Amino acid sequence: MRHENIEVNSGLMIALIMVVISIGGLVEIVPLFYINETVEKVDGVRPYTPLELRGRDIYQREGCYLCHSQMVRPFRDEWLRYGHYSLAAESKYDHPFQWGSKRTGPDLARVGGKYSNQWHVQHLLKPTSVVPESIMPNYPWLLNNDLDYSDIADRMTALRRTGVPYSLTQAEYDANVKTFGKTVADQLDISQAQDNLLKQARTFNYDGLPNRVTEMEALVAYLQVLGTMVDFSKYDEGYFAEFR
Amino acid sequence: MSETTTNQQKPTAVQTTGHAWDGDLQEFNNPLPRWWLWSFYATVVFAVIYWFLYPTWPVGSSWTKGVLSATFTEGGKQETMRWNTRSALLEDLQTGADATRQREYFEKIAAADFATIQKDPQMLAFVNQAGKRIFETNCSACHGRGGQGVVGLFPNLVDDDWLWGGTFKDIQYTITHGRNGYMPSFKGTLNTAQLDDVASYVLSLSGEVQADEASARGKQIFEGPVGGCYMCHGDAAKGIKSMGSANLTDKIWTLANVPAATTPEAKIEAVKAVVSNGVINVRTMPAWDGRMSADEIKLMAVYIHQLGGGQ
Numbered sequence: 001m002r003h004e005n006i007e008v009n010s011g012l013m014i015a016l017i018m019v020v021i022s023i024g025g026l027v028e029i030v031p032l033f034y035i036n037e038t039v040e041k042v043d044g045v046r047p048y049t050p051l052e053l054r055g056r057d058i059y060q061r062e063g064c065y066l067c068h069s070q071m072v073r074p075f076r077d078e079w080l081r082y083g084h085y086s087l088a089a090e091s092k093y094d095h096p097f098q099w100g101s102k103r104t105g106p107d108l109a110r111v112g113g114k115y116s117n118q119w120h121v122q123h124l125l126k127p128t129s130v131v132p133e134s135i136m137p138n139y140p141w142l143l144n145n146d147l148d149y150s151d152i153a154d155r156m157t158a159l160r161r162t163g164v165p166y167s168l169t170q171a172e173y174d175a176n177v178k179t180f181g182k183t184v185a186d187q188l189d190i191s192q193a194q195d196n197l198l199k200q201a202r203t204f205n206y207d208g209l210p211n212r213v214t215e216m217e218a219l220v221a222y223l224q225v226l227g228t229m230v231d232f233s234k235y236d237e238g239y240f241a242e243f244r
Numbered sequence: 245m246s247e248t249t250t251n252q253q254k255p256t257a258v259q260t261t262g263h264a265w266d267g268d269l270q271e272f273n274n275p276l277p278r279w280w281l282w283s284f285y286a287t288v289v290f291a292v293i294y295w296f297l298y299p300t301w302p303v304g305s306s307w308t309k310g311v312l313s314a315t316f317t318e319g320g321k322q323e324t325m326r327w328n329t330r331s332a333l334l335e336d337l338q339t340g341a342d343a344t345r346q347r348e349y350f351e352k353i354a355a356a357d358f359a360t361i362q363k364d365p366q367m368l369a370f371v372n373q374a375g376k377r378i379f380e381t382n383c384s385a386c387h388g389r390g391g392q393g394v395v396g397l398f399p400n401l402v403d404d405d406w407l408w409g410g411t412f413k414d415i416q417y418t419i420t421h422g423r424n425g426y427m428p429s430f431k432g433t434l435n436t437a438q439l440d441d442v443a444s445y446v447l448s449l450s451g452e453v454q455a456d457e458a459s460a461r462g463k464q465i466f467e468g469p470v471g472g473c474y475m476c477h478g479d480a481a482k483g484i485k486s487m488g489s490a491n492l493t494d495k496i497w498t499l500a501n502v503p504a505a506t507t508p509e510a511k512i513e514a515v516k517a518v519v520s521n522g523v524i525n526v527r528t529m530p531a532w533d534g535r536m537s538a539d540e541i542k543l544m545a546v547y548i549h550q551l552g553g554g555q
């Protein structure tokens with residue numbers, strides 16, 4: 001084909017540019033779907049409970065991902081600061097994943113259990129009250145707003161369509177019992193979603209307000225579970241290296 | 245414009261592409277600069293070498309693994325496996341130059357007892373440097389960068405007042421296992437007048453307010469079955485280490501913000517609020533076992549001990 005034919009025909013040129021550009025993406029992305037070892041085989045990773053899921057939605061609504069990544073990379077400095085590097089398996093139920101590459105604030109992939117609920121509440125209300133040098137904005141409305149959980153079943157059903165194993169039928173529930181055990185399978189049962197959400201909020205009282213279920217409650221529940229699902233003491237480190 | 249046009253029309257050694265726009269606008273067909281061209285070839289060569297050394301091309305359900313390898317020790321035996329970011333990290337964590345240098349010091353710390361570390365300037369210098377970083381990464385979010393804490397929320401680590409004990413061993417235990425401070429709410433047990441009396445008594449212990457009739461009544465409640473405060477705070481109200489109960493006889497306040505109160509009434513209000521609400525799910529420190537290594541925790545015990553008031 002003569003170069004001139006492409007240069008003077010903008011429709012053809014657009015089509016060919018798209019072909020050339022997509023090669024880069026295809027080469028990097030497509031193999032991940034048929035390479036067996038992309039997602040590590042580890043125990044413990046489960047979909048979020050209804051309360052944690054609402055927290056994740058609030059995390060996205062408030063744009064936390066704009067300043068916080070959730071991806072500890074395999075470097076010594078990150079290992080020392082944040083802990084074990086993130087596994088692909090740890091975000092396999094995240095749609096969309098929250099990896100990110102912009103770190104105005106610290107990475108949050110392993111923040112679960114690092115601080116107390118009380119600290120999270122205080123810090124979200126007014127970060128500078130506990131970390132004076134912080135530039136994070138205040139989120140006072142999280143404690144004022146009662147959590148809207150009326151549509152929690154719909155939210156879980158939507159994620160179920162993307163492949164997250166929230167269960168609608170008895171067969172799906174039984175499959176979850178087999179994969180995750182009964183306690184987790186109950187949490188993944190869409191028909192029980194509201195009860196589960198309220199029960200978790202009452203039991204753990206993340207926001208410190210015993211009589212209310214606030215948006216703070218959901219967000220702190222979500223933050224406290226981040227990076228805590230895999231028990232790394234159960235695995236040899238070399239095991240994870242086999243997957244790359 | 246017309247001048248440059250005439251310039252371009254001069255015959256030159258460089259060929260044009262043969263196009264002409266607007267009648268006289270032509271395009272030189274210069275060869276690429278040599279430095280650019282050779283740089284380009286160099287990147288091609290680099291890429292080919294890279295394919296051989298590192299994991300690169302997907303092939304079926306696997307990929308080309310590359311010829312480089314990384315060596316690390318696991319479960320007491322040395323393993324050499326193909327290079328990837330994870331095996332390389334393991335090698336770096338175990339035998340990297342920085343890790344090796346640091347481990348030397350950590351091993352010294354692990355082997356020495358607390359009294360020895362405290363007297364050894366070299367080890368202490370390492371404790372201060374490494375401890376500062378670990379403190380900023382893990383502890384400072386609650387206790388503040390300098391360990392000053394937040395009045396009403398998180399304890400101060402630089403004074404000589406300790407809820408759970410300030411010896412090396414105590415601090416080491418606190419970091420390893422975390423702490424959960426608790427005081428019941430007295431809202432339902434004591435009425436407003438009684439709360440006032442107890443608050444007066446508590447404040448009189450440290451001379452914040454003058455002892456008077458109210459504080460005498462408060463003493464009855466504190467030491468009697470109605471309040472029963474002595475059960476946790478001790479007969480002398482000096483606190484009991486194993487319970488993490490506060491010493492009420494000194495002027496150090498961690499929950500009631502007494503120092504900020506200017507009048508006796510405001511001080512009483514501050515103490516009353518704490519007695520009334522109790523300390524429930526507020527004084528929760530996570531366990532750091534697992535997040536920090538045992539050696540790091542030991543180092544942090546020394547670091548925090550020497551921040552101020554180690555016992």
